[in-house]
Amino acid sequence: MTRSVFSATPTQAYLDTLLLYYEEEVEGEAYFKALADFAKQPDHRDKLNLLARVENHAANITLPLIRKYTLTPKDDVHLFQSGQEMARRDNKTWDDLLANMARTFPGYVDDFLQLEAMAPQEDLPRLKLLTAHEVAAIAFLDLELSGAQDSVAPMNAYLKKDIR
Numbered sequence: 001m002t003r004s005v006f007s008a009t010p011t012q013a014y015l016d017t018l019l020l021y022y023e024e025e026v027e028g029e030a031y032f033k034a035l036a037d038f039a040k041q042p043d044h045r046d047k048l049n050l051l052a053r054v055e056n057h058a059a060n061i062t063l064p065l066i067r068k069y070t071l072t073p074k075d076d077v078h079l080f081q082s083g084q085e086m087a088r089r090d091n092k093t094w095d096d097l098l099a100n101m102a103r104t105f106p107g108y109v110d111d112f113l114q115l116e117a118m119a120p121q122e123d124l125p126r127l128k129l130l131t132a133h134e135v136a137a138i139a140f141l142d143l144e145l146s147g148a149q150d151s152v153a154p155m156n157a158y159l160k161k162d163i164r
């Protein structure tokens with residue numbers, strides 16, 4: 001048996017999921033930016049803006065894969081609008097927001113790991129960094145909920161990671 005020098009053809013399920021998750025990061029950026037705009041306390045605003053930057057960074061890390069497979073995301077205007085609408089629905093107290101994130105984010109890590117499991121080997125470096133953004137956000141939440149001083153450190157560390 002010989003091994004093909006060409007990379008394995010990705011499944012449609014992989015491509016559909018990749019596109020969906022990319023779009024959700026773009027939406028997520030708008031979502032957290034809008035929540036930041038609603039926030040009354042500067043500390044909360046800063047943390048929500050940082051979450052928005054993490055979402056943007058995750059989207060930028062994923063974008064080369066979207067281009068590689070010539071996938072067509074919904075346009076940014078549409079994604080930003082739906083992110084802002086979600087933020088209006090979720091405009092709750094800081095404690096409620098944190099509790100909501102703590103409840104939902106671990107499930108997203110599972111979703112990203114499933115995407116990795118479907119992926120051609122060569123896409124893994126980017127997808128692992130996509131997964132890492134959710135891990136960083138959860139690390140922030142854990143620190144924030146325990147009242148730690150520098151709760152944003154995991155997100156700042158994530159923003160320094162990139163693929164050259």
Ligand SMILES: [Fe+2]
Pocket residue numbers: 024025028055058133134
């Ligand atoms: Fe995200």
